[in-house]
Amino acid sequence: MPQSSTASKKPNAAGQKALVIGAGIVGVNVALALQDKGYDVTIVDRGEPGMGASFGNAGGIAVTECAPIAMPGILSNVPGWLMDPLGPLSVRWRYLPKMLPWLARFLAASSKTRVEQIATELAALLHRAWDDYDPMIAKAGLADAVFKKEGALAVYRTDASRRKDDYGIDLRRRNGINIRDVSRSEIRDLEPDLAPIFACGVMEEDWGRVLDPYKIVMGLFKLFTDRGGKFETGEVTDFVYRDGKPRAAITTSGDNITFDTVVVACGAWSKTLSKRLGSPVPLDTERGYNTTVPYHGASLSRMVICADDSFVMTPMEMGIRVGGAVELGGLVASPNYDRAKALFAKGQQVLPKLNPEGGTEWMGFRPSMPDSKPVISKSPNHQNVFFAFGHGHLGLTLAATTGRLISDLMSGAETPVNMTPYRINRF
Incomplete structure (x- = not known):
């Protein structure tokens, strides 16, 4: 059911100062909304x-991905994954004690009832x-230049591996997602450069x-500044309170940035600030790796999801990006680019014309909640505080929708969806 605030609580946005902490794809969309x-x-x-994470992500507008990461039966797969340091899931063992509370909630979310x-x-x-993105990217003049809507092809090496995904595919179909089966010959017709190793x-x-992805963020950021929006560089560490409400953000440089309302939207770094604002949250990071190489004769016409090996290949302006997998290791440990190399080697098996010459490796932090749902929420403690983070693999996909919903919550407008499932205090 949509939600609304009473008219008596609806603020007058004219002249109100809003501070958005975070200049990634989510933060910029929140600021535009x-x-x-009128803020x-x-x-x-x-x-x-x-x-x-907005700079080097896989570039998917993954509107079909309503199935959570923790699916029924995932517990039986974890030991095998963890034994492979370059597999689809790995843990930095020194970080494991800090991850245990998150992992416990993650596994609890994998029950069939919870997953449904x-x-x-x-x-x-x-x-x-798409409905929330389309008007914003049109205003920024980005639609034709950088967005493509041609679907994604998920491929399987055997019919048996496809059948293992029956539940997840059926789950998505039952939630209104358009997915159709394709044959071996159709795969060859759709993507002739793929190796002939896929059954369906x-x-x-x-x-x-x-x-x-970076061009998207910067195009929207330019729209924000062209409209008179302001940007400041600084790491927010705490808040100044007045009359029991946070009224200014304190940065490491000693500056205070005043505001009437504030939105915490700084991705993987949001956990510390939400706790400062009285809302501790089980947010952690999935470290993702990829390699981007010039085309060198390799060709893809759409994003390809290699379901058996848990990685994706995206044709982009600068080349083909090969990435995926999950490493649980926090924000401090240095990258392990052997993971990017392992993913790229798998990509070469799938797309033989892939050439590493001129390639660049990257690692980014996906801000993830254990139940795979983002936090899009007003604060239960302060009426002028809002939260927009924890999108995991769906930050680029849900950025415009998050901006729309936060602006509705802040202005007291009716929201088009029930916001209870995304509240910050749901755990």
């Missing part, structure tokens, strides 16, 4: 705009993604991709 409501918006970030509920709640957001696949019809 607040500008649409005077400042974005603050510890680094340059768009240089976190989570999928429905994620689908409610994902079904909005599925076409995820509504999936999209971007040609350069």
